[in-house]
Amino acid sequence: MKLALIGFGQAGGKVVDEFLAFDERTGGGFVESAIAVNSATTDLQGLERVPERNRVLVGQARVKGHGVGADNELGAAIAEADIDEIQGAIDRIPVHEIDAFLVVAGMGGGTGSGGAPVLAKHLRRIYTQPVYGLGILPGTDEGGIYTLNAARSFRTFVDEVDNLLVFDNDAWRSAGESVEGGYDRINREIVERFGLLFAAGEMDEGDHVAESVVDSSEIINTLSGGGVSTIGYASETVEIDDGLLSSLTGDDGFDEGTATNRLTSLVRKAALGRLTLPCDVASADRGLVVATGPPSRLNRKGVERGRQWLEDETGSMEIRGGDYPLPDRNEVGTIVLLSGVTDVPRIDQLQQVAIEAQETTEDVRAQADEEFASLLDTGGKLDALF
Numbered sequence: 546m547k548l549a550l551i552g553f554g555q556a557g558g559k560v561v562d563e564f565l566a567f568d569e570r571t572g573g574g575f576v577e578s579a580i581a582v583n584s585a586t587t588d589l590q591g592l593e594r595v596p597e598r599n600r601v602l603v604g605q606a607r608v609k610g611h612g613v614g615a616d617n618e619l620g621a622a623i624a625e626a627d628i629d630e631i632q633g634a635i636d637r638i639p640v641h642e643i644d645a646f647l648v649v650a651g652m653g654g655g656t657g658s659g660g661a662p663v664l665a666k667h668l669r670r671i672y673t674q675p676v677y678g679l680g681i682l683p684g685t686d687e688g689g690i691y692t693l694n695a696a697r698s699f700r701t702f703v704d705e706v707d708n709l710l711v712f713d714n715d716a717w718r719s720a721g722e723s724v725e726g727g728y729d730r731i732n733r734e735i736v737e738r739f740g741l742l743f744a745a746g747e748m749d750e751g752d753h754v755a756e757s758v759v760d761s762s763e764i765i766n767t768l769s770g771g772g773v774s775t776i777g778y779a780s781e782t783v784e785i786d787d788g789l790l791s792s793l794t795g796d797d798g799f800d801e802g803t804a805t806n807r808l809t810s811l812v813r814k815a816a817l818g819r820l821t822l823p824c825d826v827a828s829a830d831r832g833l834v835v836a837t838g839p840p841s842r843l844n845r846k847g848v849e850r851g852r853q854w855l856e857d858e859t860g861s862m863e864i865r866g867g868d869y870p871l872p873d874r875n876e877v878g879t880i881v882l883l884s885g886v887t888d889v890p891r892i893d894q895l896q897q898v899a900i901e902a903q904e905t906t907e908d909v910r911a912q913a914d915e916e917f918a919s920l921l922d923t924g925g926k927l928d929a930l931f
């Protein structure tokens with residue numbers, strides 16, 4: 546499916562840059578336009594692939610290109626104030642060519658977590674295409690302010706987009722990795738999963754067209770209905786002997802039964818392995834299973850069995866399935882998109898943080914009101930004395 550990508554804040558911009566690299570490397574063809582928005586000049590300068598004229602600096606009047614320092618209310622205020630600057634870049638997108646917008650942001654900082662929901666709301670008001678979010682949750686060790694920002698912004702972002710795809714940094718950290726090295730690896734993991742899904746919905750006419758190829762409407766239908774989505778992915782290397790031996794024996798190593806079993810078990814591995822946002826698979830409302838790899842190894846029975854297994858697992862009647870043939874690969878893979886998931890421990894934890902923060906704010910306010918009232922009272926008594 547064709548997307549207009551908009552990265553908001555540092556993480557958002559870097560992930561959009563990585564999507565562009567993936568799209569170029571794989572010939573995926575799903576990126577129609579790419580924009581990066583930030584309140585920090587250096588973050589915009591650090592990008593490699595987003596075209597310079599599509600890098601929008603916001604909030605110059607208030608923060609002078611220095612970022613908002615994890616203040617997400619300021620991030621939101623800046624986005625509101627400078628929405629016309631962002632719109633200037635959006636005006637260059639050939640909107641009739643795209644299937645959807647994708648707004649990408651880290652939820653823990655200030656610029657992206659504050660600004661992305663403001664932008665999503667604006668886009669939904671103006672355009673008819675769906676507006677999806679890709680929200681990146683902070684690691685739990687990053688500190689209170691990041692968690693609090695994420696807790697607050699998550700709720701708002703879910704409300705403002707047609708569907709929020711989520712990646713949890715916390716579930717993907719590796720011990721002993723530097724922060725920067727870690728992000729580079731994690732960003733590749735992000736685009737490998739989401740990029741493969743979007744590319745799957747973007748097969749050209751004349752590409753290897755099988756009857757069961759997934760198209761963009763299946764992705765859109767799976768995401769419609771809103772809520773939160775997560776992705777699982779599993780793959781396996783396959784031997785493809787299309788050389789001398791196969792021409793002599795007429796056998797290229799293909800066996801129907803093996804292909805079916807392989808695909809069915811890859812669907813299970815994808816759904817039950819590490820998801821971009823870990824959750825209880827049974828709580829998904831809708832799902833999509835996509836099999837990728839050399840056409841000779843994609844077999845309809847395997848995808849169908851995997852799809853049925855996911856139907857049983859989720860109790861949902863809305864599990865779609867299809868192929869994304871990739872002729873030059875020696876790898877068979879499956880992507881499982883789970884949409885409308887509700888049983889997500891990490892989100893419960895964030896909601897708890899938001900509730901506690903709210904209560905603390907209310908307590909502090911109540912205490913301040915009490916102190917103020919008693920001050921007035923004391924003032925009254927003093928007045929009476931004099």
Ligand SMILES: Nc1nc2c(ncn2[C@@H]2O[C@H](COP(=O)(O)OP(=O)(O)OP(=O)(O)O)[C@@H](O)[C@H]2O)c(=O)[nH]1
Pocket residue numbers: 553554555556557559560584585588612613614615616650651652653654655656657658681682683684687691714728729731732
């Ligand atoms: N996956 C991933 N996460 C990142 C990356 N960079 C930062 N993050 C996460 O994003 C959050 C911080 O958001 P940033 O995007 O750096 O902040 P910002 O939106 O630019 O806002 P300010 O820096 O506060 O102005 C942190 O919680 C990190 O977990 C990245 O390259 N990849």
